[in-house]
Amino acid sequence: MANRPQNLLLLDLAALLMRAAEAGVVMLSSLAMVILSGDRLGPDLSNYQNATLVGVIFYAGLAEVTGAYDVDVRFTLRQAWRRVITSWLATTTFLLTLSFLFKASEQYSRGWAIGWAIFAAGGLCLTRALMVIWMTRLKRRGVFNQRVAIFGAGAQGQRVARYIQDHPKLTITLVGFYDDRTPDRLPAREIDLPFLGAMNDLTAAIRAGGIDQVIVALPWLAEARLQKVAASLAVTPVRIRLAPDLASFAFAHRPLVMLGDLPALTLFERPLSGFDQVTKRWEDVILGAFILVLLSPVMLACALAVKLDSPGPIFFRQWREGFNNSRFRIWKFRSMRVEAAQPDGQINQAKRDDDRVTRVGRLLRRTSLDELPQLFNVLSGEMSLVGPRPHAPTTRAGERMFHEIIDTYAARHNVKPGITGWAQVSGWRGETETEEKLLKRLEHDLHYIENWSLSLDIYILIKTAATQFFSKMAH
Template identity: 65%
Template sequence: MLQQPTITAANSASTGTARSQASRSPVLLEIGILGLRAIEMLAVGATAWIAAAVALDLIPRGMEAAYGNAALIACLFYAALAEVTGCYDIDTRFSVRTGWTRVLTAWLSTGMFLMTLGFLLKVSEDFSRGWALAWFSFGAVALLGTRAAGTLWMRRLKQRGVFNHRVAIFGAGSQGDRLAKYIIGNEKLTIDLVGFFDDRLPERLPEREVHLPLYGNLTDLITRIRLGEVDQVIVALPWSAEKRLQEVVAELAITPVRIRLAPDLATFAFSQRPVVLLGDLPVMTLFERPISGFDQIVKRIEDVVVTSVGLVFVLPLFAIVALAIKLDSPGPVFFRQDREGFNNQRFRIWKFRSMRADRCEADGITQARKDDDRITRVGRFLRRTSIDELPQLFNVLTGEMSLVGPRPHAPSTKAGDRVFSDVVSHYAARHKVKPGMTGWAQVHGWRGETDTEEKLLKRLEHDLYYIENWSVLLDLYILARTVITLAFQKTAY
């Protein structure tokens, strides 16, 4: 679909029209990529023998075939992994950094495969470890060098326009103008824009930002195709004009060029979103549910395991805290309050009571402030050390919360004089995952009273970053950093 490698970089129309047809060889790009595949495979095999010459005085008698087979298996497996990891995809062809990342991923995976295979076949002891380490090192250097040289070569040819396809846009309205602007501004594409074609008279067309020539109507476009001046046509007509689209495509379908349909105007607002197939129908994924599928299972296992282990250690502390609360002031040990959680669903959060029983607020909540007279003596210590939050481990076990995530706020909590959801229109986006006992915002100092709108915006910014970048390692990092943060925090009252 839109991810096919036929449209691959961009240049301005004025530059494209100046190039002669003889200097263009778009197929050379595919030939170059094919050659790069072959050279990288050869590099894997060649470095195996170079490593043998360096690390071994002599290959043991009878082992020549075994070493040769290992090199052959590595060549084939690397070639397969390079395809799987996207070493030759569009975004790697002109980017050394992206290419190196994927090449190293494929080579590391190849090394792991060979070690696993040797272990399972019980032949790993037959091979020299010095040879294996030398081969792995030389192979990495050879692959990185080959990729850098190949990428620089393709970049130079790209700058000369050798790979460029001549593309005409049918439709000189707003949709075609926006498409041309996107192509010209995208350095990854190898396109020379020929110009616009449209059946409407020039005076009926809207003003365009991109100054490309308007050459004529559909008949003129077909004439230029017949003369060999156009390699590809992108139809940029509104999708709502279904009948006209079908007529234009039917006329162009008899010509020997590639025909593509440009995104509708609304689609440009989501140009970075992936296109997938729903059966045979292409659809655009606007937003994924974060931490879903297998990730959701992994995070739940993480919560249950870590929480269960943690409760074993903190239950004696619970008894001490409960006794201290009872001796300090009359009232219950625990305090429960409504909070907004996943999907804006309300749940009852568990906390150790840190305020006087007659001053605890279930609704119309006012956030605690410095020197707040509602807080008890024991409560002040509990809040400063965040021990009052530990009963939320029960919320984690019941699945209402997670160990790490955006902190849950009461529905009526305000920033300044405005409810949180009134300050930021997309505040509810933080409820796309379960709330957490700690979070990315908390370990960066955005904890405690949210008395200004600026503080709320900062918290939301960090919460959304966490949602978009979640990983188990990030969770573990936040948990470890939380312990350090709690020891030095000054914003919890």
């Protein structure tokens, strides 16, 4: 295949055919319902013709906007169906709204409208499935693939090649490596691709029509070398791309933004900024106050039980690490004997059947009722209802402190800690006596921070109320 010319228009022509086929489905579905409805539609069908034309035009435009024909969905059925159905549902909603606003709904048959909506939806899904299957088969034969050469056979070039090989949706066939260094100066290749020569060999292959695109994979620090390579390739009639530097691969999934004309990768966004931050605070204040009032009789009963069960204070306060690594004192119902209290610098997590826990304390911890006073921390702004659970600064997993095990442990402090969290409702609650449990908890905490939404908080609160009061992991 490397010796036969590639038609770079084939992929665009196939996509154009896909657009035409789906527009035809929308039109033919309406026509089919007109035929099936017979005389019930009346002799004048101009209204139905106009509605069909508007529907076809609107669907075609909306499908473009939603990315229904983007390269990444031309070979993936699930994503394609989602965008196609979204476009068609929006189209039917638009048509219904239009008919309502112009008071024209009485001019159309409900049976025709419902049938058109259903037939078109089914036809669009079937058509897209057939097109995806057809295009996927052609892609496997290399019909759509561009022949790509990588200039740079070092570690960076090999990583680019590995990335392309691991992503079969890309319409790329790798031809091989080129490099201006001799083979004896190159590192051992871990990728099964041939080394085809230096710059002269690359330009000769391009002139012969055997290459459609070149990816330059050289260290960005070698500026003079990059400019020399770019100047040599600039006179050839193929697409030239510059691969990311080695360090950039670690952040390849991060979004690219423009600072004027300067592209920049967004490594980390400030979580819960702007309106999201205000929304979460109001959630904490309103729901926190409501829950506090609702559960005040339960809290009063817990306080009385703690006082009667063992001598000592009702509440237990201890330092925790919160937002931006700042420390605050957390409120809890006392669940351990006073003489078993530990200094803040020598914290040992409670274990199953821990003899330091009182009789009432064991019930409070098992039902998580000992956490209810943290509503005071929420209302004072030190905590949230939902967030990563706050840990004592000197808590350990095994023999090491948390921050010694994971370099990114402090990232969980980018938001306020919570009474409950995504890790807790996902089963990672209780003692973290092993490093693996800590890693899993941190993984869930970071997932929550990166994917926060009000609906996610409500889901976590509901699941906490339904299941966590009787968790077997609490002790």
